[in-house]
Amino acid sequence: MLFPSVRLVAAVCAVAPCFALAGCHADDNKAPSLYQEFSGPRAFDHVAKVVALGPRPSGSPELEQERRYIEAQLHGSGWQVERQAFTDPTPHGPIQFVNLIAHFGGSKEARALVCTHYDTKFFEPQRFVGANDGGSGTGALIELARVLALDPSFARRFELVFFDGEEAIREFRVDSPPFDGLYGSRHYAASLVAGGKAPLLKLGVLWDMMGDRDLDITMPPNSPPKLAQGIFAAASALGTRDHFGYFRGDILDDHTKLNAVGVPTIDLIDFDFPAWHTPADTLDKVSAASLETVGRATLYHLGRVVPTL
Ligand SMILES: [Zn+2]
Incomplete structure (x- = not known):
């Protein structure tokens, strides 16, 4: 991730039973209960696998290895993965970046976006493996793909994106070139704007640094209100509300571009992560329980709203 600005600023829906409907199968309408399938230990295992590759800055061979791992996992659960490659100037010269964009069965019906970044910050000569910052969202998004695939009609409503190059090579500068x-x-x-696709995506969820063992989700104060309320309601229903709150200031992260x-x-x-952008951002700072808490709250909410989009 990211950079906080120094400026400080100050229901469970009942699901209609399906048994009364003619022609309704037991497998129909899994979306509202799918959150139960999201496994923290499975997500954690993916985090461990990508962290084992070592530092994974943009343009590195290790990041290419991570791409192949992500692609293999998603292909295994029925997703098609597009490589969106482009080259941008950076303080280290031109770098080729690659976003990974996944659709279930090649679907063109996506209405909701779930995304994360999978690169880690360039920190040589320090060894920075970004277990939480870069690793956690990646592992969780791979697990989400597996769970969504359990309900193909629901899965087809999602676009899953792994962003490259979230991290600044040197220092964040996002409002004007360079x-x-x-x-x-x-x-x-x-590309969403150029392709006329932006209006089709009705909502997005970005996961970043969401695996901290000491979980304290700090959403930006200017979060879209309906989404924030939905996540809070989901966390309340799941008994994890204490882990979700707001940050005291703005947060500069991939969501701003969306x-x-x-x-x-x-x-x-x-x-609220003391190991942020230090060599101490290692696997021991991440827990399966935290990945599961965020994964399930997200999916609980999406399972209620995405079918209606
Ligand atoms: Zn970062």
């Missing part, structure tokens, strides 16, 4: 940071989401957002093109996107991030 840019540094948010490379992948800036390119993806522009909101700027009209896709209301919430950033589920734990920015």
Whole structure:
């Protein structure tokens, strides 16, 4: 991730029983209960696998290895993965970035976006493996793909995106060229606009640094209100409400590029993370329980709203 600005700013829906409907099968309408299938231990195992690759900055061979791992996992659960490659100037010269964009069975029906970044910050000569910052969202999104695939008609309503180049090579500069940071989401957002797709995506959820063992999700205060209320309601229903709150200031992260093109996107991030951008962001800081808490609250809410989009 990201950069906080120094400026400080100050229901469970009942699901209609399906047994009374003629022609309704037991498998129909799984979406509202699908959250129960999201496994923290499975997500954690994916985090461990990508962390084992070592530092994974944009343009590195290790990031290519991570791409192949993500693609193999998603293909295994029925997703098609497009590589959105582009080259941008950076403080280290031109770098080729690659976003991974997944659709279930090649669906063109996506109405909801779930995304994360999968690169880690360039920190040589320090060894920075980004277990939470880069790793956690990646592992959780791979697990989400597996769970969504259990309900193919629901899965077809999603676009899953793994952003490259969220991290600044040197220091965040996102409002005017020469840019540094948010490379992948800036390119993806522009492609949504160019392709006329932005209006089709009705909501987005960004996961970043959501695996902290000491979980304290700190959403930006300017989060889209309906999404924030939905996540809070989901967490209340699941008994995890104490882990979700607001940050004290703005947060600069990939969601800003999506909101700027009209896709209301919430950033589920734990920015109360002492190991942020230090070599201490290692696997022991991440827990399966935290990944599961955020994964399930997200899916609980999406299971209620996405079928209606
Ligand atoms: Zn970061």
